[in-house]
Amino acid sequence: MNPIIESLYETKHAENADGELMAIEPASILPEDGNMLYSLVRQHADGRSLEIGLAFGLAALYMCQGHIDNGGGHHTAIDPYQEKWFKQCGTLNVERLGFAESFTFLQQRTHEALPALFRDGERFNVVFLDGNHRFEYIMHDFFYASRMLEVGGHLMLHDPWMPSTRKATSFILRNLHDEFSLYEPALGKPPSFAGSLYAFIQLAMKNPYDLGTARIFSTRRFNNYIVFEKTSEYDIEHCDIHWDFYQPF
Numbered sequence: 001m002n003p004i005i006e007s008l009y010e011t012k013h014a015e016n017a018d019g020e021l022m023a024i025e026p027a028s029i030l031p032e033d034g035n036m037l038y039s040l041v042r043q044h045a046d047g048r049s050l051e052i053g054l055a056f057g058l059a060a061l062y063m064c065q066g067h068i069d070n071g072g073g074h075h076t077a078i079d080p081y082q083e084k085w086f087k088q089c090g091t092l093n094v095e096r097l098g099f100a101e102s103f104t105f106l107q108q109r110t111h112e113a114l115p116a117l118f119r120d121g122e123r124f125n126v127v128f129l130d131g132n133h134r135f136e137y138i139m140h141d142f143f144y145a146s147r148m149l150e151v152g153g154h155l156m157l158h159d160p161w162m163p164s165t166r167k168a169t170s171f172i173l174r175n176l177h178d179e180f181s182l183y184e185p186a187l188g189k190p191p192s193f194a195g196s197l198y199a200f201i202q203l204a205m206k207n208p209y210d211l212g213t214a215r216i217f218s219t220r221r222f223n224n225y226i227v228f229e230k231t232s233e234y235d236i237e238h239c240d241i242h243w244d245f246y247q248p249f
């Protein structure tokens with residue numbers, strides 16, 4: 001992997017615009033998450049990627065490295081706190097990687113940035129959602145990002161240990177299965193029947209009102225991310241008329 005990424009994980013610190021070192025934990029993704037992002041980008045030659053939540057730039061480095069190894073591509077990142085919380089470490093790291101010319105950074109909240117990207121007709125092949133983790137923000141970000149995702153493209157949600165991410169996943173699997181399916185290579189080995197039952201009981205005890213989500217998360221083994229593949233583009237007019245097929249999630 002790239003020496004900049006290696007050094008960030010080794011030292012656990014990133015250098016900010018004032019030359020000070022900032023601890024990259026606990027805000028940053030883990031190397032295994034980055035490796036999956038890298039492999040997703042590698043599947044889309046000359047692709048365009050979008051990331052929500054740049055932070056210290058770990059995911060961006062993996063994704064941009066994927067574009068570099070593909071021989072071309074473009075990365076867009078959104079983060080309202082890049083200056084305030086991260087003192088530009090993320091954008092600086094992308095510069096240090098030598099990818100600044102093919103990188104667009106928007107220091108905005110997603111509810112400001114995403115509608116503008118959509119209006120401008122942007123399309124992406126890989127999307128990583130790791131911004132505000134409240135349910136309504138995940139769904140907002142997913143709504144816009146999924147509309148801009150090409151068919152055959154991949155979208156990763158981070159942190160399925162959070163109830164909000166689990167609920168969003170459950171919604172997508174229960175109600176958008178015509179458009180999105182789980183990307184199998186991102187899943188772990190399925191649990192045994194006993195393991196699955198044990199996990200179901202644990203989850204059901206934690207939240208007895210959320211058995212549908214418990215079933216989804218006990219029968220599959222997820223990493224700290226969930227990857228969806230977009231399998232078709234829905235007919236927008238059909239979607240504007242029909243509403244009565246929704247399943248509880």
Ligand SMILES: C[S@@+](CC[C@H](N)C(=O)[O-])C[C@H]1O[C@@H](n2cnc3c(N)ncnc32)[C@H](O)[C@@H]1O
Binds near residue numbers: 027052081110111
């Ligand atoms: C867990 S960190 C992201 C870690 C990062 N993806 C990485 O590669 O290590 C969450 C990020 O979401 C950003 N964020 C918070 N609220 C946001 C919002 N409304 N829109 C976009 N990003 C947001 C934070 O500033 C922070 O950088």
